[in-house]
Amino acid sequence: MNPQSPASAYASDNDEDRELVRRMSAGDTKALTQFYERWSRPVYALVAHLVRDPDDADDVVEDAFYQAWRQASRYEPTRGAVSTWIVTIARSRALDRLRSRRRLREEPLTPVTLLDELTDGVSPDPAADAEEAERRERVAEALRALPAEQREVLELAYYGGLSQTEIADRTGQPLGTVKTRTRLAGQKLRERLAALRGGVA
Protein backbone atom coordinates (compact mmCIF):
# COMPACT_ATOMS: atom_id res chain seq x y z
CA MET A 1 0.00 0.00 0.00
CA ASN A 2 1.24 3.39 -0.83
CA PRO A 3 0.91 5.84 2.01
CA GLN A 4 1.51 8.85 -0.19
CA SER A 5 -1.24 11.17 -1.22
CA PRO A 6 -1.87 11.74 -4.91
CA ALA A 7 1.11 13.50 -6.33
CA SER A 8 1.12 16.87 -7.92
CA ALA A 9 2.67 17.46 -11.30
CA TYR A 10 6.09 18.03 -9.84
CA ALA A 11 9.14 16.32 -11.26
CA SER A 12 10.24 14.82 -7.93
CA ASP A 13 6.92 13.02 -7.50
CA ASN A 14 6.93 11.94 -11.07
CA ASP A 15 9.96 9.65 -10.68
CA GLU A 16 7.92 7.29 -8.58
CA ASP A 17 4.99 7.50 -10.99
CA ARG A 18 7.23 6.69 -13.94
CA GLU A 19 8.57 3.67 -12.15
CA LEU A 20 5.03 2.48 -11.48
CA VAL A 21 4.08 2.93 -15.13
CA ARG A 22 7.21 1.06 -16.20
CA ARG A 23 6.29 -1.85 -13.93
CA MET A 24 2.73 -1.76 -15.22
CA SER A 25 4.01 -2.09 -18.76
CA ALA A 26 5.82 -5.24 -17.61
CA GLY A 27 2.54 -6.69 -16.33
CA ASP A 28 2.99 -5.99 -12.61
CA THR A 29 -0.51 -5.77 -11.11
CA LYS A 30 0.86 -4.58 -7.77
CA ALA A 31 2.16 -1.52 -9.55
CA LEU A 32 -1.33 -1.02 -10.99
CA THR A 33 -2.76 -1.15 -7.46
CA GLN A 34 -0.31 1.47 -6.25
CA PHE A 35 -0.89 3.61 -9.30
CA TYR A 36 -4.63 3.39 -8.65
CA GLU A 37 -4.14 4.30 -4.99
CA ARG A 38 -2.17 7.39 -5.99
CA TRP A 39 -4.48 8.70 -8.67
CA SER A 40 -7.98 7.30 -8.24
CA ARG A 41 -9.23 10.10 -5.98
CA PRO A 42 -8.42 13.12 -8.17
CA VAL A 43 -9.38 11.13 -11.26
CA TYR A 44 -12.68 10.08 -9.71
CA ALA A 45 -13.42 13.66 -8.68
CA LEU A 46 -12.84 14.95 -12.21
CA VAL A 47 -14.81 12.17 -13.87
CA ALA A 48 -17.73 12.49 -11.45
CA HIS A 49 -17.74 16.22 -12.10
CA LEU A 50 -17.93 15.63 -15.84
CA VAL A 51 -20.41 12.77 -16.09
CA ARG A 52 -22.49 13.69 -13.01
CA ASP A 53 -23.76 10.18 -12.47
CA PRO A 54 -22.02 7.99 -9.89
CA ASP A 55 -22.56 4.71 -11.74
CA ASP A 56 -21.33 6.20 -15.01
CA ALA A 57 -18.38 7.64 -13.12
CA ASP A 58 -17.50 4.19 -11.77
CA ASP A 59 -17.46 2.71 -15.28
CA VAL A 60 -15.44 5.56 -16.74
CA VAL A 61 -12.84 5.46 -13.95
CA GLU A 62 -12.49 1.71 -14.31
CA ASP A 63 -12.12 2.02 -18.08
CA ALA A 64 -9.57 4.84 -17.77
CA PHE A 65 -7.32 2.90 -15.41
CA TYR A 66 -7.76 -0.21 -17.49
CA GLN A 67 -6.69 1.74 -20.57
CA ALA A 68 -3.65 3.06 -18.65
CA TRP A 69 -2.80 -0.54 -17.72
CA ARG A 70 -3.12 -1.76 -21.30
CA GLN A 71 -1.25 1.19 -22.78
CA ALA A 72 1.40 1.70 -20.11
CA SER A 73 4.15 0.91 -22.59
CA ARG A 74 3.01 3.82 -24.74
CA TYR A 75 3.50 6.46 -22.04
CA GLU A 76 6.20 8.90 -23.16
CA PRO A 77 7.86 10.83 -20.35
CA THR A 78 9.11 13.52 -22.72
CA ARG A 79 5.55 14.50 -23.53
CA GLY A 80 4.41 15.24 -19.99
CA ALA A 81 4.00 14.06 -16.43
CA VAL A 82 2.27 10.79 -15.55
CA SER A 83 -0.44 12.89 -13.88
CA THR A 84 -1.16 14.59 -17.21
CA TRP A 85 -1.30 11.23 -18.94
CA ILE A 86 -3.82 9.59 -16.62
CA VAL A 87 -5.94 12.73 -16.30
CA THR A 88 -6.03 13.13 -20.09
CA ILE A 89 -7.09 9.51 -20.57
CA ALA A 90 -9.79 9.80 -17.91
CA ARG A 91 -11.16 13.06 -19.24
CA SER A 92 -11.26 11.70 -22.75
CA ARG A 93 -13.22 8.61 -21.64
CA ALA A 94 -15.55 10.85 -19.60
CA LEU A 95 -16.20 13.06 -22.63
CA ASP A 96 -16.99 9.97 -24.72
CA ARG A 97 -19.55 8.94 -22.14
CA LEU A 98 -20.96 12.44 -21.76
CA ARG A 99 -21.29 13.02 -25.49
CA SER A 100 -22.82 9.68 -26.29
CA ARG A 101 -25.33 10.24 -23.50
CA ARG A 102 -26.14 13.72 -24.78
CA ARG A 103 -26.74 12.31 -28.21
CA LEU A 104 -29.15 9.77 -26.76
CA ARG A 105 -31.23 12.21 -24.76
CA GLU A 106 -30.70 15.93 -25.07
CA GLU A 107 -29.56 16.53 -21.54
CA PRO A 108 -29.86 19.94 -20.02
CA LEU A 109 -26.45 21.28 -19.10
CA THR A 110 -25.84 22.11 -15.50
CA PRO A 111 -24.01 25.31 -14.74
CA VAL A 112 -20.39 24.98 -13.78
CA THR A 113 -19.07 27.20 -11.05
CA LEU A 114 -15.71 25.73 -10.43
CA LEU A 115 -13.95 28.65 -8.84
CA ASP A 116 -16.67 28.96 -6.22
CA GLU A 117 -16.28 25.28 -5.45
CA LEU A 118 -12.53 25.55 -5.25
CA THR A 119 -12.57 28.50 -2.92
CA ASP A 120 -15.60 28.38 -0.69
CA GLY A 121 -18.40 26.23 0.53
CA VAL A 122 -16.33 23.09 0.28
CA SER A 123 -15.91 21.09 3.43
CA PRO A 124 -12.34 19.86 3.19
CA ASP A 125 -11.84 16.19 2.62
CA PRO A 126 -10.33 14.86 5.87
CA ALA A 127 -7.86 12.75 3.91
CA ALA A 128 -6.63 15.72 1.90
CA ASP A 129 -3.34 16.92 3.22
CA ALA A 130 -1.70 20.30 3.16
CA GLU A 131 0.04 19.63 -0.13
CA GLU A 132 -3.22 18.97 -1.85
CA ALA A 133 -4.84 22.06 -0.35
CA GLU A 134 -1.90 24.08 -1.59
CA ARG A 135 -2.24 22.64 -5.07
CA ARG A 136 -5.93 23.48 -5.19
CA GLU A 137 -5.15 26.99 -4.02
CA ARG A 138 -2.57 27.41 -6.80
CA VAL A 139 -5.03 26.28 -9.44
CA ALA A 140 -7.75 28.52 -7.99
CA GLU A 141 -5.29 31.40 -8.09
CA ALA A 142 -4.42 30.72 -11.71
CA LEU A 143 -8.13 30.63 -12.57
CA ARG A 144 -8.83 33.81 -10.61
CA ALA A 145 -6.13 35.56 -12.60
CA LEU A 146 -8.16 35.03 -15.80
CA PRO A 147 -10.73 37.59 -16.94
CA ALA A 148 -14.22 36.30 -16.11
CA GLU A 149 -15.22 35.66 -19.73
CA GLN A 150 -12.09 33.59 -20.40
CA ARG A 151 -12.55 31.64 -17.21
CA GLU A 152 -16.13 30.85 -18.18
CA VAL A 153 -15.09 29.44 -21.55
CA LEU A 154 -12.34 27.38 -19.97
CA GLU A 155 -14.60 25.93 -17.30
CA LEU A 156 -17.40 25.11 -19.71
CA ALA A 157 -14.96 23.31 -21.96
CA TYR A 158 -12.84 21.55 -19.34
CA TYR A 159 -15.35 20.63 -16.66
CA GLY A 160 -18.52 20.87 -18.73
CA GLY A 161 -17.10 18.93 -21.68
CA LEU A 162 -18.64 21.43 -24.13
CA SER A 163 -17.25 22.09 -27.60
CA GLN A 164 -16.59 25.64 -28.74
CA THR A 165 -19.76 25.57 -30.83
CA GLU A 166 -21.80 24.43 -27.84
CA ILE A 167 -20.26 27.16 -25.71
CA ALA A 168 -21.17 29.75 -28.35
CA ASP A 169 -24.78 28.48 -28.40
CA ARG A 170 -25.00 28.48 -24.70
CA THR A 171 -23.43 31.85 -23.92
CA GLY A 172 -24.86 33.61 -26.97
CA GLN A 173 -21.39 34.79 -27.98
CA PRO A 174 -20.17 34.57 -31.60
CA LEU A 175 -18.06 31.48 -32.28
CA GLY A 176 -15.07 33.68 -33.18
CA THR A 177 -15.20 35.32 -29.76
CA VAL A 178 -15.34 31.94 -28.03
CA LYS A 179 -12.32 30.80 -30.04
CA THR A 180 -10.30 33.86 -29.09
CA ARG A 181 -11.20 33.47 -25.43
CA THR A 182 -10.27 29.79 -25.45
CA ARG A 183 -6.89 30.57 -26.95
CA LEU A 184 -6.12 33.40 -24.52
CA ALA A 185 -7.32 31.40 -21.53
CA GLY A 186 -5.14 28.43 -22.48
CA GLN A 187 -2.11 30.65 -22.94
CA LYS A 188 -2.55 32.44 -19.63
CA LEU A 189 -3.26 29.32 -17.66
CA ARG A 190 -0.16 27.73 -19.06
CA GLU A 191 2.05 30.73 -18.25
CA ARG A 192 0.55 31.12 -14.83
CA LEU A 193 0.89 27.47 -13.81
CA ALA A 194 4.36 27.21 -15.34
CA ALA A 195 5.45 30.27 -13.36
CA LEU A 196 4.02 28.82 -10.16
CA ARG A 197 5.67 25.50 -10.77
CA GLY A 198 8.98 27.15 -11.53
CA GLY A 199 8.68 29.13 -8.31
CA VAL A 200 8.47 25.95 -6.27
CA ALA A 201 11.08 23.90 -8.11
Add this chain to the structure above:
Amino acid sequence: MKREMSHDEASESLAAAALDALSADEQAAVLAHAASCPQCGPELDALRQALAALGNATPASAATPSPDVEQRLQRIRVRLLARAKADRPPVAPERRSGTLGWLALAAGILLAVLLFNQSRTTAQALARASQRVAAESLALDTARGRVASRDREIQLLTGPTTSVVGLSTTGAADATALMFWDHNDNSWAFYAHHLPPLPAGKTYELWLLTPTSKVSAGKFTPALDSTAEVHATYALPKDALKGVAVSEEPAGRIVIIGTPGQK
Protein backbone atom coordinates in the same frame (compact mmCIF):
# COMPACT_ATOMS: atom_id res chain seq x y z
CA MET B 1 -13.97 22.90 -41.85
CA LYS B 2 -13.00 20.77 -44.80
CA ARG B 3 -9.58 21.98 -45.74
CA GLU B 4 -5.98 21.42 -44.92
CA MET B 5 -4.98 23.28 -41.82
CA SER B 6 -2.22 25.88 -42.05
CA HIS B 7 0.31 26.38 -39.30
CA ASP B 8 -1.28 29.68 -38.26
CA GLU B 9 -4.73 28.23 -38.10
CA ALA B 10 -3.58 25.14 -36.18
CA SER B 11 -1.53 27.12 -33.69
CA GLU B 12 -4.58 29.31 -32.98
CA SER B 13 -6.60 26.20 -32.16
CA LEU B 14 -4.12 24.40 -29.91
CA ALA B 15 -5.85 25.33 -26.66
CA ALA B 16 -9.20 24.19 -28.06
CA ALA B 17 -7.60 20.93 -29.22
CA ALA B 18 -6.06 20.36 -25.78
CA LEU B 19 -9.57 20.82 -24.37
CA ASP B 20 -11.03 18.48 -27.00
CA ALA B 21 -13.49 21.27 -27.79
CA LEU B 22 -13.26 21.17 -31.60
CA SER B 23 -15.35 19.30 -34.12
CA ALA B 24 -13.97 15.85 -34.95
CA ASP B 25 -12.61 17.04 -38.32
CA GLU B 26 -10.90 20.09 -36.85
CA GLN B 27 -9.54 18.10 -33.94
CA ALA B 28 -7.99 15.56 -36.30
CA ALA B 29 -6.50 18.29 -38.49
CA VAL B 30 -4.93 20.15 -35.56
CA LEU B 31 -3.51 16.96 -34.04
CA ALA B 32 -2.10 15.93 -37.42
CA HIS B 33 -0.39 19.30 -37.79
CA ALA B 34 0.93 19.31 -34.20
CA ALA B 35 2.43 15.85 -34.58
CA SER B 36 4.75 17.07 -37.32
CA CYS B 37 5.30 20.70 -36.25
CA PRO B 38 8.27 21.41 -33.97
CA GLN B 39 6.47 24.43 -32.51
CA CYS B 40 2.92 23.22 -32.14
CA GLY B 41 3.72 19.73 -30.81
CA PRO B 42 5.48 20.84 -27.62
CA GLU B 43 3.02 23.71 -27.22
CA LEU B 44 0.09 21.28 -27.30
CA ASP B 45 1.81 19.05 -24.72
CA ALA B 46 2.41 22.06 -22.46
CA LEU B 47 -1.22 23.13 -22.72
CA ARG B 48 -2.39 19.62 -21.84
CA GLN B 49 -0.06 19.64 -18.86
CA ALA B 50 -1.50 22.93 -17.61
CA LEU B 51 -5.07 21.71 -18.11
CA ALA B 52 -4.31 18.48 -16.28
CA ALA B 53 -3.58 20.62 -13.23
CA LEU B 54 -7.26 21.64 -13.37
CA GLY B 55 -8.21 17.99 -13.50
CA ASN B 56 -6.08 17.13 -10.50
CA ALA B 57 -7.57 19.95 -8.49
CA THR B 58 -11.24 19.12 -9.03
CA PRO B 59 -12.85 19.74 -5.65
CA ALA B 60 -13.59 16.30 -4.26
CA SER B 61 -16.64 17.08 -2.17
CA ALA B 62 -18.31 19.25 -4.79
CA ALA B 63 -17.63 16.82 -7.58
CA THR B 64 -18.62 13.65 -5.81
CA PRO B 65 -21.95 14.14 -4.14
CA SER B 66 -22.33 10.49 -3.29
CA PRO B 67 -21.13 9.84 0.25
CA ASP B 68 -19.86 6.36 -0.55
CA VAL B 69 -16.91 7.38 -2.71
CA GLU B 70 -14.45 5.28 -0.75
CA GLN B 71 -16.63 2.21 -1.18
CA ARG B 72 -17.00 2.96 -4.87
CA LEU B 73 -13.24 3.38 -5.26
CA GLN B 74 -12.77 0.08 -3.50
CA ARG B 75 -15.26 -1.68 -5.78
CA ILE B 76 -13.68 -0.17 -8.88
CA ARG B 77 -10.30 -1.36 -7.70
CA VAL B 78 -11.48 -4.93 -7.27
CA ARG B 79 -13.06 -4.89 -10.75
CA LEU B 80 -10.03 -3.24 -12.29
CA LEU B 81 -7.60 -5.74 -10.80
CA ALA B 82 -9.72 -8.70 -11.77
CA ARG B 83 -9.77 -7.35 -15.30
CA ALA B 84 -6.03 -6.65 -15.36
CA LYS B 85 -5.20 -10.09 -13.96
CA ALA B 86 -7.49 -11.77 -16.47
CA ASP B 87 -5.58 -10.42 -19.44
CA ARG B 88 -2.05 -10.46 -18.15
CA PRO B 89 0.38 -9.88 -19.78
CA PRO B 90 -0.84 -6.52 -21.07
CA VAL B 91 -0.24 -5.33 -24.61
CA ALA B 92 3.46 -5.81 -25.18
CA PRO B 93 5.48 -2.77 -26.16
CA GLU B 94 5.11 -2.50 -29.89
CA ARG B 95 8.57 -1.06 -30.24
CA ARG B 96 11.55 -0.53 -28.07
CA SER B 97 11.97 3.17 -28.55
CA GLY B 98 9.45 5.93 -28.87
CA THR B 99 11.42 7.52 -31.69
CA LEU B 100 10.52 4.81 -34.15
CA GLY B 101 6.90 5.22 -33.18
CA TRP B 102 7.00 8.90 -33.85
CA LEU B 103 8.77 8.33 -37.15
CA ALA B 104 6.04 5.92 -38.13
CA LEU B 105 3.41 8.38 -37.03
CA ALA B 106 5.14 11.20 -38.90
CA ALA B 107 5.34 9.02 -41.99
CA GLY B 108 1.67 8.19 -41.61
CA ILE B 109 0.82 11.84 -41.34
CA LEU B 110 3.00 12.71 -44.30
CA LEU B 111 1.14 10.09 -46.28
CA ALA B 112 -2.16 11.47 -45.04
CA VAL B 113 -1.10 14.97 -46.04
CA LEU B 114 -0.05 13.77 -49.51
CA LEU B 115 -3.35 11.99 -49.92
CA PHE B 116 -5.10 15.03 -48.63
CA ASN B 117 -3.48 17.19 -51.29
CA GLN B 118 -4.17 14.64 -53.94
CA SER B 119 -7.77 14.15 -53.13
CA ARG B 120 -9.37 15.96 -50.26
CA THR B 121 -12.48 13.90 -50.36
CA THR B 122 -10.55 10.65 -50.13
CA ALA B 123 -8.42 11.95 -47.29
CA GLN B 124 -11.43 13.09 -45.35
CA ALA B 125 -13.18 9.81 -45.88
CA LEU B 126 -10.03 8.03 -44.77
CA ALA B 127 -9.68 10.19 -41.68
CA ARG B 128 -13.30 9.60 -40.75
CA ALA B 129 -12.99 5.89 -41.37
CA SER B 130 -9.82 5.62 -39.32
CA GLN B 131 -11.41 7.54 -36.47
CA ARG B 132 -14.35 5.21 -36.58
CA VAL B 133 -12.07 2.19 -36.61
CA ALA B 134 -10.10 3.57 -33.66
CA ALA B 135 -13.27 4.24 -31.70
CA GLU B 136 -14.69 0.84 -32.52
CA SER B 137 -11.49 -0.99 -31.65
CA LEU B 138 -11.37 0.80 -28.32
CA ALA B 139 -14.99 -0.08 -27.68
CA LEU B 140 -14.27 -3.67 -28.62
CA ASP B 141 -11.22 -3.69 -26.38
CA THR B 142 -13.33 -2.36 -23.54
CA ALA B 143 -16.06 -4.90 -24.18
CA ARG B 144 -13.55 -7.73 -24.29
CA GLY B 145 -11.98 -6.48 -21.08
CA ARG B 146 -15.41 -6.36 -19.46
CA VAL B 147 -16.21 -9.88 -20.49
CA ALA B 148 -12.82 -11.11 -19.29
CA SER B 149 -13.28 -9.21 -16.07
CA ARG B 150 -16.74 -10.65 -15.48
CA ASP B 151 -15.46 -14.13 -16.29
CA ARG B 152 -12.66 -13.71 -13.81
CA GLU B 153 -14.99 -12.27 -11.20
CA ILE B 154 -17.44 -15.07 -11.69
CA GLN B 155 -14.62 -17.57 -11.52
CA LEU B 156 -13.33 -15.93 -8.36
CA LEU B 157 -16.73 -15.82 -6.75
CA THR B 158 -18.32 -19.06 -7.84
CA GLY B 159 -15.70 -21.07 -9.72
CA PRO B 160 -15.07 -24.65 -8.69
CA THR B 161 -11.47 -23.89 -7.80
CA THR B 162 -12.04 -20.74 -5.79
CA SER B 163 -13.23 -20.26 -2.25
CA VAL B 164 -14.32 -16.93 -0.89
CA VAL B 165 -14.26 -16.10 2.78
CA GLY B 166 -15.97 -12.98 4.04
CA LEU B 167 -14.56 -11.51 7.23
CA SER B 168 -16.44 -9.26 9.58
CA THR B 169 -15.57 -7.23 12.59
CA THR B 170 -15.36 -8.46 16.17
CA GLY B 171 -15.51 -4.92 17.57
CA ALA B 172 -17.24 -1.63 17.11
CA ALA B 173 -15.63 -0.53 13.83
CA ASP B 174 -17.28 -1.59 10.57
CA ALA B 175 -14.20 -3.35 9.23
CA THR B 176 -14.85 -5.93 6.52
CA ALA B 177 -12.71 -8.00 4.21
CA LEU B 178 -12.83 -10.65 1.52
CA MET B 179 -10.34 -13.45 1.02
CA PHE B 180 -10.15 -15.24 -2.34
CA TRP B 181 -8.37 -18.58 -2.52
CA ASP B 182 -7.77 -20.11 -5.90
CA HIS B 183 -7.08 -23.83 -5.31
CA ASN B 184 -5.60 -24.15 -8.79
CA ASP B 185 -2.45 -22.20 -8.05
CA ASN B 186 -2.90 -21.77 -4.29
CA SER B 187 -2.94 -18.02 -4.66
CA TRP B 188 -4.66 -15.97 -1.99
CA ALA B 189 -5.88 -12.41 -2.37
CA PHE B 190 -7.16 -10.45 0.59
CA TYR B 191 -8.94 -7.08 0.37
CA ALA B 192 -9.97 -5.21 3.50
CA HIS B 193 -11.49 -1.85 4.21
CA HIS B 194 -12.51 0.30 7.18
CA LEU B 195 -9.75 -1.24 9.26
CA PRO B 196 -9.35 0.53 12.62
CA PRO B 197 -6.14 2.58 12.84
CA LEU B 198 -3.29 0.78 14.54
CA PRO B 199 -1.81 1.90 17.85
CA ALA B 200 1.88 2.83 17.56
CA GLY B 201 4.20 -0.15 17.38
CA LYS B 202 1.51 -2.62 16.31
CA THR B 203 0.81 -4.35 13.00
CA TYR B 204 -1.95 -6.48 11.61
CA GLU B 205 -1.33 -10.13 10.81
CA LEU B 206 -3.41 -12.26 8.48
CA TRP B 207 -4.05 -15.87 9.51
CA LEU B 208 -5.30 -18.99 7.78
CA LEU B 209 -6.96 -21.20 10.38
CA THR B 210 -6.94 -24.99 10.02
CA PRO B 211 -8.27 -27.57 12.49
CA THR B 212 -4.78 -28.12 13.85
CA SER B 213 -2.88 -24.88 13.38
CA LYS B 214 -2.88 -21.26 12.36
CA VAL B 215 -0.72 -20.21 9.43
CA SER B 216 0.48 -16.65 9.04
CA ALA B 217 -0.19 -15.20 5.58
CA GLY B 218 1.82 -12.08 6.35
CA LYS B 219 1.86 -8.90 8.36
CA PHE B 220 0.52 -5.62 7.01
CA THR B 221 -0.48 -2.11 7.92
CA PRO B 222 -3.51 -0.41 6.38
CA ALA B 223 -3.17 2.49 3.95
CA LEU B 224 -4.22 5.98 4.99
CA ASP B 225 -7.71 5.27 3.70
CA SER B 226 -7.99 2.25 6.06
CA THR B 227 -7.80 -0.28 3.24
CA ALA B 228 -5.32 -3.11 2.84
CA GLU B 229 -4.51 -5.75 0.33
CA VAL B 230 -2.41 -8.88 0.89
CA HIS B 231 -1.37 -11.44 -1.67
CA ALA B 232 0.11 -14.78 -0.73
CA THR B 233 0.78 -18.23 -2.10
CA TYR B 234 0.26 -21.14 0.24
CA ALA B 235 -0.76 -24.71 -0.47
CA LEU B 236 -3.46 -26.08 1.78
CA PRO B 237 -5.64 -29.21 1.39
CA LYS B 238 -9.01 -28.16 0.05
CA ASP B 239 -11.03 -28.91 3.16
CA ALA B 240 -8.43 -27.76 5.64
CA LEU B 241 -9.45 -24.11 5.78
CA LYS B 242 -11.70 -23.49 8.76
CA GLY B 243 -11.36 -19.74 8.92
CA VAL B 244 -9.49 -16.57 8.09
CA ALA B 245 -8.66 -13.97 10.70
CA VAL B 246 -6.76 -10.75 11.19
CA SER B 247 -5.15 -10.06 14.52
CA GLU B 248 -3.48 -7.05 15.99
CA GLU B 249 0.09 -7.96 16.88
CA PRO B 250 1.92 -8.36 19.17
CA ALA B 251 -1.19 -8.34 21.40
CA GLY B 252 -2.80 -11.13 19.38
CA ARG B 253 -6.29 -9.63 19.56
CA ILE B 254 -8.58 -10.79 16.72
CA VAL B 255 -9.96 -7.79 14.79
CA ILE B 256 -11.88 -9.45 11.96
CA ILE B 257 -12.68 -13.07 11.33
CA GLY B 258 -14.70 -15.20 8.94
CA THR B 259 -15.35 -18.82 8.01
CA PRO B 260 -15.78 -20.42 4.58
CA GLY B 261 -19.32 -20.21 3.31
CA GLN B 262 -19.86 -16.75 4.74
CA LYS B 263 -19.89 -13.82 2.36
